[in-house]
Each structure stands twice: as structure tokens, then as C-alpha cells.
Amino acid sequence: MTTETAYQSVGKRVPRLDALEKVTGRALFTADIELPRMLVARVVRSPLAHALIKGIDVSAARRVAGVRAIVTGRDAPYLYNMALRDQPFLTIERVRYVGEPVVAIAAEDEDAAAEAAELVRVEYEPLPAVLDPFAAMRPEAPLIHPRLGEYARDPSFTPLPGTNICNHFKLRKGDVEAAFRAAHEVFEDSYYSHPIQHCPLEPHAAIAQYEPASGQLTVWCSNQSPWFAADDLAAALGWPVHRVRVVCPYLGGGFGSKHGLKVEPVAVALALHTDGRPVKLVCSREEEFSATVVRGAVHIRLRTAVTREGAIIARQAEVVWDTGAYADVGPLLCRNGSYSVTGPYRIPNQWIDGYCVYTNKLVTGAFRGYGIMEMAFAYESQMDSIARALGIDPVEMRRRNLIKDGDETATGEVLYNVGLKAALEACARAMEWERPRPPGRGKAIVTTAKSSVAPSGSAAFVRLNDDGTVTVMVSTTEMGQGSRTVMAQMAAEALGARLEDVQVLAADTLFTPPDRSTSSSRSTFHMGNAVVQAAGDAREQLIKKASALLEAHPDDLEVRESRVFVKGVPDRYLTFRELAAVRPGVDMGPILGRGSFVPAGARPLDLETGQSPRITAFWLYTSQGVEVEVDRETGKVRVLRVVSVHDAGRSINPDACEAQIEGGVAQACSAALLEELVLDEEGRLLNPAFGDYLLATSKDVPPISPVIVEVPHAEGPYGAKGLGEGPTTGIAAALANAIEDATGVRIRELPLTPERVLRALKEKERSREEAT
Numbered sequence: 001m002t003t004e005t006a007y008q009s010v011g012k013r014v015p016r017l018d019a020l021e022k023v024t025g026r027a028l029f030t031a032d033i034e035l036p037r038m039l040v041a042r043v044v045r046s047p048l049a050h051a052l053i054k055g056i057d058v059s060a061a062r063r064v065a066g067v068r069a070i071v072t073g074r075d076a077p078y079l080y081n082m083a084l085r086d087q088p089f090l091t092i093e094r095v096r097y098v099g100e101p102v103v104a105i106a107a108e109d110e111d112a113a114a115e116a117a118e119l120v121r122v123e124y125e126p127l128p129a130v131l132d133p134f135a136a137m138r139p140e141a142p143l144i145h146p147r148l149g150e151y152a153r154d155p156s157f158t159p160l161p162g163t164n165i166c167n168h169f170k171l172r173k174g175d176v177e178a179a180f181r182a183a184h185e186v187f188e189d190s191y192y193s194h195p196i197q198h199c200p201l202e203p204h205a206a207i208a209q210y211e212p213a214s215g216q217l218t219v220w221c222s223n224q225s226p227w228f229a230a231d232d233l234a235a236a237l238g239w240p241v242h243r244v245r246v247v248c249p250y251l252g253g254g255f256g257s258k259h260g261l262k263v264e265p266v267a268v269a270l271a272l273h274t275d276g277r278p279v280k281l282v283c284s285r286e287e288e289f290s291a292t293v294v295r296g297a298v299h300i301r302l303r304t305a306v307t308r309e310g311a312i313i314a315r316q317a318e319v320v321w322d323t324g325a326y327a328d329v330g331p332l333l334c335r336n337g338s339y340s341v342t343g344p345y346r347i348p349n350q351w352i353d354g355y356c357v358y359t360n361k362l363v364t365g366a367f368r369g370y371g372i373m374e375m376a377f378a379y380e381s382q383m384d385s386i387a388r389a390l391g392i393d394p395v396e397m398r399r400r401n402l403i404k405d406g407d408e409t410a411t412g413e414v415l416y417n418v419g420l421k422a423a424l425e426a427c428a429r430a431m432e433w434e435r436p437r438p439p440g441r442g443k444a445i446v447t448t449a450k451s452s453v454a455p456s457g458s459a460a461f462v463r464l465n466d467d468g469t470v471t472v473m474v475s476t477t478e479m480g481q482g483s484r485t486v487m488a489q490m491a492a493e494a495l496g497a498r499l500e501d502v503q504v505l506a507a508d509t510l511f512t513p514p515d516r517s518t519s520s521s522r523s524t525f526h527m528g529n530a531v532v533q534a535a536g537d538a539r540e541q542l543i544k545k546a547s548a549l550l551e552a553h554p555d556d557l558e559v560r561e562s563r564v565f566v567k568g569v570p571d572r573y574l575t576f577r578e579l580a581a582v583r584p585g586v587d588m589g590p591i592l593g594r595g596s597f598v599p600a601g602a603r604p605l606d607l608e609t610g611q612s613p614r615i616t617a618f619w620l621y622t623s624q625g626v627e628v629e630v631d632r633e634t635g636k637v638r639v640l641r642v643v644s645v646h647d648a649g650r651s652i653n654p655d656a657c658e659a660q661i662e663g664g665v666a667q668a669c670s671a672a673l674l675e676e677l678v679l680d681e682e683g684r685l686l687n688p689a690f691g692d693y694l695l696a697t698s699k700d701v702p703p704i705s706p707v708i709v710e711v712p713h714a715e716g717p718y719g720a721k722g723l724g725e726g727p728t729t730g731i732a733a734a735l736a737n738a739i740e741d742a743t744g745v746r747i748r749e750l751p752l753t754p755e756r757v758l759r760a761l762k763e764k765e766r767s768r769e770e771a772t
Contacts, residue, residue, distance in 0.1 A: 009492040009499050010718050013655045017485045028249045030205035030222045031282045039068055041270055041281035042113035044103040044120045045291055046095035049129035049360040049683030060119040066112030069273040071104050076269035078236040080261050084166055084327035085152040086145055089265035096144055096325035097360055098684050099291035106270045106279045129683050133322040133357040136164040144358040156604045157331040167331035167356035169338045171610030174349030179314030183305030189382050192749040193298045193374035195677040199695055202252025203288050206264045208271035209278035218245045224259045225517035226475050226507045232261050248507040251479035256366030257293050259519050289688035293365025296322040300378040310392045310400050314349040317341045321356045324363040330356040337371025339610055342410040343379040344420050344449035345401040350410050360683050369728040372450045380446040380733035395428050398447050412611040419647025419711035420447055423623035426707050430643040431625035442742025445625040446730040451616035452722055453520040455602035459513035460530035462491055462538045462593040468577030470497050475507040475515035476523045481724055482656035483523050489652055490528050490717055494535035496559030521722030525618055528717035529597035538593030545588045546574050618713055621647040622726040628738040635758030639702035649713040649721035657723055661706035664727025670696030672732035676751050
């Protein structure tokens with residue numbers, strides 16, 4: 001349902017510009033990089049979930065031939081994490097989860113590094129491990145971070161020193177108590193979303209090189225956020241950021257796991273002790289599972305008040321986020337996820353508490369959707385339960401409550417350019433909602449909304465080269481989503497260049513200007529605006545230069561197909577190549593366009609009320625439908641089809657949008673039905689490999705129908721909004737609702753495994769028998 005336009009590049013189904021590199025194996029990833037005299041790193045990790053370090057003996061390891069450096073936390077006493085600076089490069093006094101880095105080794109080859117790692121001896125004094133977030137919240141719980149109150153932090157978060165709560169988010173809106181008293185019915189339910197792994201094909205990798213003579217640190221890494229990483233490293237080391245260069249080649253998937261610092265601090269700790277030799281650290285698949293980050297567990301309690309007609313008038317929620325041993329993005333996830341438990345609905349009265357809680361488990365990082373998959377599982381599951389209890393069709397229930405233009409969000413922001421109704425109606429049509437279901441089958445339709453991270457900014461350069469080609473310089477990273485292609489399309493459109501003349505550079509903080517991150521579906525909107533502005537700046541410079549050379553007024557010139565024409569005189573023009581040169585007689589230097597974008601009016605949330613006039617540049621609006629068949633004998637759920645509808649604002653590249661939708665839906669189906677990280681009672685991960693961790697294959701993915709609706713955003717580049725996270729947000733809830741539609745059983749815990757479905761069916765049968 002994309003709109004045909006007169007644009008030359010925008011809105012076209014352009015093949016991926018990086019496709020040939022990738023299918024021929026020429027694309028360069030961090031692990032592919034080889035540098036002269038490079039050393040190999042190996043990490044000794046904690047076998048305990050919580051313990052004091054009483055001593056470390058590396059004497060035998062140092063004697064291994066080929067070992068060039070061994071470092072511990074005392075050799076690199078630095079803390080990182082922008083939200084809450086609580087995580088050491090290598091642990092110093094205590095370990096807080098199984099897999100935490102304790103000692104790092106740099107050697108000439110992998111064999112020497114592995115041999116040395118085996119010879120390291122660490123003496124531990126075990127401490128009580130806290131693995132349950134509710135137990136961790138109790139006053140008598142052992143403190144995982146006794147110095148919580150001493151950590152540097154972002155002032156927009158509220159840690160509670162003397163507890164294991166590293167952020168308490170509060171949202172207060174309206175008169176909740178009065179609304180509950182006035183309600184026709186009140187529904188109260190609890191939901192649980194499980195921990196899962198991101199499973200990018202490319203493991204985390206970093207190469208660090210410190211040059212003692214210049215004091216310059218260069219880090220090549222598989223990181224979604226090069227400037228974010230550079231800023232964090234510089235702050236940790238106490239250096240100006242110009243001494244830290246971060247280079248990000250292609251990423252083989254990220255899904256949030258490569259946002260911020262992960263393995264980079266360990267590589268840097270070693271590089272500071274190798275006399276200028278670079279050090280490469282590449283995670284094994286087991287380390288990917290047990291020593292990077294995960295999507296942590298979330299517990300949600302919802303209490304919702306409704307009228308007889310189905311209007312939601314109040315919601316009270318408690319959301320407990322298990323952030324694991326360190327904060328990482330947990331405080332931000334707690335804030336953004338918790339205020340989203342409202343869903344895409346008008347609810348005038350709200351009381352929300354979100355708690356980000358330390359446990360002695362794997363660190364929780366960002367995951368595609370940033371908590372909305374978990375929130376939507378709760379609020380959309382309850383939405384169907386409410387609809388059924390009131391005798392209202394679930395789609396109609398959503399129609400009556402959806403946010404529309406001019407409505408306020410839970411945080412007080414007035415919304416415009418809202419594509420929710422268009423998405424819901426398109427989904428209902430595609431799902432043939434009114435058509436009766438055969439026995440044993442169920443259907444469900446859900447709607448979700450997700451904010452993009454804000455306030456945040458992006459900057460871009462667009463440069464004309466001497467041969468007339470165009471180089472776009474951005475710090476957006478290409479990790480499979482097609483960002484280089486989309487940025488090239490927007491630059492070509494705004495500049496008037498041929499798309500084949502445009503190249504987008506890999507992110508390198510030495511050359512590419514600042515950008516917060518490639519995350520939160522923000523790149524097309526934020527960086528796209530910066531690119532369009534930079535290309536427009538370059539276009540003005542082109543016209544000014546062409547005006548002098550063609551002796552024509554600037555208003556009489558037009559730019560297209562990499563040429564500047566005199567309007568109405570098609571044979572009177574100058575090519576970009578002719579205009580790019582620095583030539584005698586023309587008082588203009590090289591053409592370099594500059595652009596930047598920060599959403600106007602975005603403000604941090606009030607810490608006591610969770611209110612702000614604007615918290616984000618745009619929202620992602622999604623409606624998803626599923627049809628399932630449930631085997632009552634085994635509990636197995638077969639997904640027959642998925643319809644995923646997204647308001648893209650304006651689809652810059654429909655092929656890329658549809659690919660994002662298909663990939664996101666497949667990932668969400670896998671997470672909802674199959675995946676789960678399992679820890680034992682000591683905090684050890686029991687399934688740290690694909691042999692034991694169930695992950696959907698291509699044969700498991702159902703037929704997916706991507707649908708794009710376009711409600712242009714007034715501030716978006718060419719009206720575009722972001723899209724990448726939307727496909728993951730509603731699938732778990734839709735599957736749970738469709739299972740209930742097919743069987744009559746409601747499941748409030750993920751994943752939706754055959755065992756869990758079968759247990760619910762048996763419990764329902766047992767209850768029926770007891771009732772008779």
C-alpha cells in the first residue's frame with residue numbers, strides 16, 4: 001500500500017548496494033581484519049555467580065612461550081556504561097555473574113593464549129547469589145553493588161542506594177483511584193517474559209591498538225554505536241574523545257546486543273599493555289551466550305479499569321526488569337519499556353512503577369523492540385481477555401480505544417501523524433477477520449506503538465569528489481538492515497544525483513560525524529534528516545558554483561541526474577564532475593555539505609510524574625495478525641500465517657521495508673515459541689550453544705505477509721518514519737491470543753512451548769471436571 005511518487009530515488013525498490021559484496025564474500029567484518037604484529041586475546045572468566053576475589057596467580061601463565069601481556073582489573077581500573085557507570089573493564093574485587101571477565105591474556109597465537117588461560121589461578125570467596133529479582137528487591141537481600149550510590153550516572157535515572165534497584169521509574173497521570181472506583185469492571189493479571197539470546201551470526205569482536213607515542217587509541221569493532229562507544233571509552237579512561245577512534249565495518253547482525261561497549265573494554269585493557277601492538281578478541285559461540293548480553297526476564301502486573309462500553313479509563317502497572325549483574329541499558333529499558341505498558345491506547349489515568357533490578361545473572365542488554373515485545377505480551381493479552389469478558393469483538397475493542405491525532409500519550413505528549421487505525425484496518429482485511437475459523441484454529445490481531453529514543457541527534461556530511469561522484473559520511477552502521485542503501489537513496493534524491501554515483505562510507509569516528517546510535521529504529525528518521533539536510537547544503541553550493549560558470553541566476557537552475565541544468569535549455573548544463581573541481585576564476589573550494597538533526601522540543605521525563613511535552617521524534621505504529629492451529633494431544637502450535645502491517649510514514653525502499661518485516665516476524669516467532677535461556681540454581685547457563693538452544697530455522701518460519709501503510713510524518717525525511725523494531729513487538733501477544741481463540745486457554749508466561757500449552761489444556765479439563 002505504498003504511494004507512487006515522482007521521486008527519482010526515494011520510494012523505489014532499489015537493490016541493496018552491499019548485496020554483491022556480501023554474496024561474493026568480499027564484505028569485511030571485524031574478525032576478518034588482519035593487522036601487522038597483531039596479538040590474539042583470551043579471557044579467563046568467573047565460574048561463580050557471586051564471590052570476592054581473594055587472589056590471582058598468573059605466574060605460570062606468564063611463562064608460556066608467546067604470551068605478551070596479562071592484565072587483571074587492577075591493571076585497568078576503569079568503569080563504563082553511560083547510564084550508570086558500574087561495570088569494570090575486568091572485574092576488580094568481586095565477580096557478579098558466571099562468565100564475567102577476570103583475567104585477559106594477549107599472545108602470539110590462539111594456542112599460547114589458551115594454554116596460558118588454563119594456568120591462571122583465581123582464589124574466590126563465594127558469596128550468596130541472588131537470581132530472582134523479587135528476592136533481590138527484599139530489604140535483607142545481599143547487595144550486588146554495595147557502592148551503587150557512588151557510581152557516576154545519567155541524572156534522568158533514579159537508583160536506590162542500599163538496595164539492588166538501579167532505577168525506579170515512576171509515571172503518575174490523572175486520578176487513578178477515582179477511576180478504579182468508577183469502573184464497571186477491573187481486570188488484574190500477571191505476565192512473564194523469558195530471557196533469550198540475540199544470536200547474531202557474527203560474534204562480538206574487537207581489535208584495539210594503543211600507540212604510546214601519540215597517545216591515540218583505535219578500536220575496530222562490531223558495534224552498532226561507534227560514537228557512543230568512543231564517548232564511553234573516553235569517559236572511562238579520562239581522555240578527550242579525539243584520542244579514541246572507533247571504526248565499524250559491516251556487522252553480521254546486532255539486534256541491540258552490539259549497542260554500547262561489550263567486548264571492547266577487555267581488548268582495550270590489553271592494548272594499553274602491549275607496546276603498540278594491536279590485540280584481537282573474538283567471542284566463541286559459547287561466550288556469545290554466556291558472556292555478552294541477553295534479553296532479560298520481565299515480570300508485569302497489570303490492573304486495568306474499563307467501562308461497560310469497553311473504554312479503558314485507568315491502568316496501574318508494576319514492571320520488574322531483571323537487568324542482571326550490571327546496568328548496561330537497563331535503566332533506560334526500564335523507563336522506556338515501563339511507560340509503554342499503556343500500549344497504543346487512550347488511558348486518561350495511569351500509575352506505573354518500573355524497577356530495574358540487579359541479579360547475579362547474565363547482563364541484560366538492548367534487544368530489538370526495546371521492551372515492547374514484553375510489554376505488548378502483557379497489555380495485548382489482557383486486551384483480548386477484557387474484550388471477551390465484556391462480549392466485545394477484540395478488533396472492535398481496539399478500535400474504541402486506539403490513540404488518534406490530537407490524543408495524549410501516557411507521558412503527556414500530544415500525537416500527530418498517527419497510523420494506528422490505518423494499520424489495524426489493513427490487518428483486519430488481510431486476515432479476513434470476519435471469516436469463521438475451522439475447529440482447532442484460532443486468529444488474533446494486535447496493535448502496538450513504540451517510541452524511538454530521544455532526545456538524540458545525528459549529523460552527516462555529503463561530499464562531492466573530483467570525479468563527480470558523491471560520498472555520504474555517516475556514523476550509522478550497516479548490520480543487515482539496508483541503511484547504506486536507504487541513506488544513498490535519500491542523498492541522491494536531495495542532491496539530484498544518480499544513485500549509482502553515491503557511496504556511503506563505513507562508520508569511522510575519525511571521519512564520520514557524531515550520531516547517537518544505530519538503534520531504536522531511529523536511523524532513517526534521524527540520520528535521514530541529517531543526510532537530506534547535508535545533501536541540500538551541497539546542492540546549494542553546486543547551484544551557486546554553476547550559476548557563476550553558466551552565467552545564469554540560481555533560480556533558473558535545476559539539479560538532476562548528477563548535472564545542473566538551465567531550466568528549459570536541456571543542452572545547457574554542467575556535470576557534477578565539472579563542478580566538483582577546484583578551478584581558477586571561481587571563488588569556491590571543495591563542495592562539502594553539512595547536516596544535523598535533533599528533534600525539536602524533545603524533553604526528558606519528569607522524574608516524579610514521568611511527564612514530558614515530547615519524549616521522542618516519532619512513534620512506530622504496528623498491527624499484526626496470526627492464525628494458528630493447535631494440536632490438543634501434544635500442545636504443538638502450528639502458525640499458519642502472519643500478517644504484519646506497519647505505518648512507514650513513507651517507504652524509502654519498499655523492498656528493504658518488507659525484508660525488515662519478514663526478518664523481524666521470524667525472529668519474534670522464534671522467541672515466542674522456541675527460545676529460552678535456562679540457568680541452574682548456581683547461575684550457570686545450561687544451554688550455551690545452538691545444539692541446546694532452540695532457534696527457528698527457515699523451515700519453522702510461517703508464511704509472512706508484509707503490508708506497508710503510509711501516513712507521512714511532518715518532520716520525517718520525505719515523510720518517513722522508522723520501522724525496524726515494529727515487526728517483533730506484537731507477535732508473542734498475537735500467538736497467545738490466537739491459542740486462546742483456538743482452545744479457550746489463556747497462557748500468561750513465555751515461551752509458548754507445547755509443554756506449556758498442553759499443561760494449560762489439562763488444567764482446563766481438570767477444572768471442568770471438578771466443576772461438574
